[in-house]
Amino acid sequence: MKFNSDLGWLKKQAALEDNCFVSVGGLVSAVEDLEQKSQQATASRTAFVNLLNLARREHKLTWEQFSQKLDVDLAELIEIENDESYKPTPRTVSKIANFLRVPAEKLFVLSGLARAHDKQFQEAALRFAARSQPVKALSSEEHEALKEYVKFLCER
Amino acid sequence: MKTRVHIIDNATGQPVEAEIFDEITVEHFIETQQNWRPVVLKAARQLASRSSHQLIPQHFHWDWTTKAPELKVLANVFYGISYDNQLQGLMKLETVGQFCTCRLPEQAGKALVYVDYVEVAPWNLKPLASALGEKPRYNAIGTRLIEAAVLKSKEEDCKGRVGLHSLPMTELFYTRACRMTPVGRDPAKQNLLWLEYTAEQAENFLTGAR
Numbered sequence: 045m046k047f048n049s050d051l052g053w054l055k056k057q058a059a060l061e062d063n064c065f066v067s068v069g070g071l072v073s074a075v076e077d078l079e080q081k082s083q084q085a086t087a088s089r090t091a092f093v094n095l096l097n098l099a100r101r102e103h104k105l106t107w108e109q110f111s112q113k114l115d116v117d118l119a120e121l122i123e124i125e126n127d128e129s130y131k132p133t134p135r136t137v138s139k140i141a142n143f144l145r146v147p148a149e150k151l152f153v154l155s156g157l158a159r160a161h162d163k164q165f166q167e168a169a170l171r172f173a174a175r176s177q178p179v180k181a182l183s184s185e186e187h188e189a190l191k192e193y194v195k196f197l198c199e200r
Numbered sequence: 201m202k203t204r205v206h207i208i209d210n211a212t213g214q215p216v217e218a219e220i221f222d223e224i225t226v227e228h229f230i231e232t233q234q235n236w237r238p239v240v241l242k243a244a245r246q247l248a249s250r251s252s253h254q255l256i257p258q259h260f261h262w263d264w265t266t267k268a269p270e271l272k273v274l275a276n277v278f279y280g281i282s283y284d285n286q287l288q289g290l291m292k293l294e295t296v297g298q299f300c301t302c303r304l305p306e307q308a309g310k311a312l313v314y315v316d317y318v319e320v321a322p323w324n325l326k327p328l329a330s331a332l333g334e335k336p337r338y339n340a341i342g343t344r345l346i347e348a349a350v351l352k353s354k355e356e357d358c359k360g361r362v363g364l365h366s367l368p369m370t371e372l373f374y375t376r377a378c379r380m381t382p383v384g385r386d387p388a389k390q391n392l393l394w395l396e397y398t399a400e401q402a403e404n405f406l407t408g409a410r
Binding site: 050052053056067131134148149159160 | 289345
């Protein structure tokens with residue numbers, strides 16, 4: 045691709061572009077859609093925190109050991125677990141995905157960094173969030189839930 | 201593809217070297233959501249509080265991250281422009297699809313490259329920057345992205361033919377700055393204005409010929 049290198053042309057174009065909006069795409073969607081998206085994001089986020097928690101316990105790791113294993117700052121892991129509004133960095137989520145051996149794109153959605161128009165994905169996140177109880181010892185049911193959900197993330 | 205192009209630094213009025221590239225990843229989409237969206241929303245609130253409703257950006261709700269699955273579609277091409285370690289603009293093109301056909305009578309039925317989404321970082325848009333009491337940082341980002349669309353059209357043997365649906369508030373940019381031809385409102389796409397380049401118009405845009 046050969047772009048125009050004439051600076052005179054560029055300055056003229058810049059003058060014409062000045063004060064303009066440039067965006068192309070659809071018009072604003074209904075407010076109800078945005079509210080629904082926000083609820084879905086909360087369910088995904090809960091599923092993400094629970095997934096992290098169960099995976100840590102499955103490997104019998106303390107948070108400190110888990111942070112070393114992931115090569116992620118301990119403070120960031122604690123933020124992820126305790127602050128629902130906290131957005132982890134894409135790099136951190138990629139490292140977690142690598143550890144769990146699930147596609148990073150799926151974890152981006154689950155962690156709230158990205159969104160997906162996928163009803164099945166959202167429903168699976170909601171079911172997983174409801175089934176896991178991160179404060180108790182890992183029950184066989186949780187073990188199964190974790191196994192099933194990781195399988196689901198890998199398959200789709 | 202990764203190429204150096206000049207854009208204009210508004211602080212000095214002088215060109216600076218930015219980078220335009222097509223290796224877009226989901227991380228770039230996340231960057232727009234984290235860095236652009238809060239600024240867009242803040243500016244929108246400011247404009248709403250001043251009752252400047254005609255200036256509220258219609259793209260405030262966009263979420264590029266929902267487009268992540270489309271990165272894998274071969275017919276889609278994404279371009280980004282970065283400068284100062286920040287994404288300054290992002291565009292999605294379609295080379296095959298429902299809207300990839302010309303409508304202007306003189307080229308009706310021929311293939312074109314469709315500009316599906318374009319967004320420029322909010323700090324580069326004067327109406328938004330002004331709402332926040334700031335000056336827009338960089339200019340000609342939109343020009344460079346449309347230039348990339350025309351060049352891609354040439355690569356695809358579409359001879360520079362490009363089409364897009366413009367939002368009402370962006371029509372000025374596409375008619376005045378890009379000199380595209382307004383063809384008509386499209387009921388199939390929210391009654392937005394359909395604009396198109398012929399091969400000759402695209403060449404004129406690329407070279408600056410009038």
